[in-house]
Amino acid sequence: MSKKQALTEFHRGSILAVAERLFAEKGTERTTMDDIAREAEYSKATLYVYFQSKEEIINAILLSGMLLLKKKIQEAIDSHTDWYQAYDAVCAAIVRFYDENPTAYAAATGAMPVMQAGGEETKGIPEIKRVNAEIDELMANFLVRGAAEGAVRSQLPPVETVLLFWSALAGIVRTADVRKKYIQETVGLSREEFLKHGYRLLLASLTKVGN
Numbered sequence: 001m002s003k004k005q006a007l008t009e010f011h012r013g014s015i016l017a018v019a020e021r022l023f024a025e026k027g028t029e030r031t032t033m034d035d036i037a038r039e040a041e042y043s044k045a046t047l048y049v050y051f052q053s054k055e056e057i058i059n060a061i062l063l064s065g066m067l068l069l070k071k072k073i074q075e076a077i078d079s080h081t082d083w084y085q086a087y088d089a090v091c092a093a094i095v096r097f098y099d100e101n102p103t104a105y106a107a108a109t110g111a112m113p114v115m116q117a118g119g120e121e122t123k124g125i126p127e128i129k130r131v132n133a134e135i136d137e138l139m140a141n142f143l144v145r146g147a148a149e150g151a152v153r154s155q156l157p158p159v160e161t162v163l164l165f166w167s168a169l170a171g172i173v174r175t176a177d178v179r180k181k182y183i184q185e186t187v188g189l190s191r192e193e194f195l196k197h198g199y200r201l202l203l204a205s206l207t208k209v210g211n
Contacts (some may be wrong), residue, residue, distance in 0.1 A: 015040050019057045059124040066131045083151045091199040172198035
């Protein structure tokens with residue numbers, strides 16, 4: 001990488017870090033390009049050198065989050081030869097990713113949607129679609145592996161099951177986060193215990209027998 005490329009990546013990274021923090025604090029709708037430029041200590045004209053619109057910034061965060069999530073899932077799958085242990089590691093990695101990167105998690109799981117400016121496809125969208133498909137394929141292959149090892153029910157359609165898995169796990173994670181006090185008071189479970197029960201419930205829907 002040339003010095004010019006390295007400098008460009010540095011500035012882009014600085015802008016994205018500031019934007020991600022502002023999006024988490026104020027929301028994407030209420031955050032403006034002026035806000036980002038001011039907090040990043042760039043002129044607005046300089047900001048537009050690196051990003052043509054707020055939508056492009058959002059999509060850059062989305063892409064970065066999805067790439068990181070894909071990496072974490074792959075590492076979790078590779079961490080265990082036993083499918084059940086790998087499943088637990090995948091769920092734990094996704095929750096840990098949520099805890100450490102809430103905005104990126106929202107982007108990667110669809111809570112922060114792909115943005116288009118003026119009805120036209122914004123820069124980065126083809127890459128986002130590609131990585132999204134790669135994550136789904138990674139998870140689908142993991143389910144196929146589970147079926148081959150006799151863990152997952154083989155009649156489950158992998159791609160459809162992946163979509164249902166994401167929907168269910170996202171709901172469990174959000175509930176554990178926003179209703180933590182209620183869960184503790186009503187059923188006596190900590191957030192971590194509730195999440196583990198959620199993993200097990202999902203596992204029971206996927207597998208032939210509980211494990």
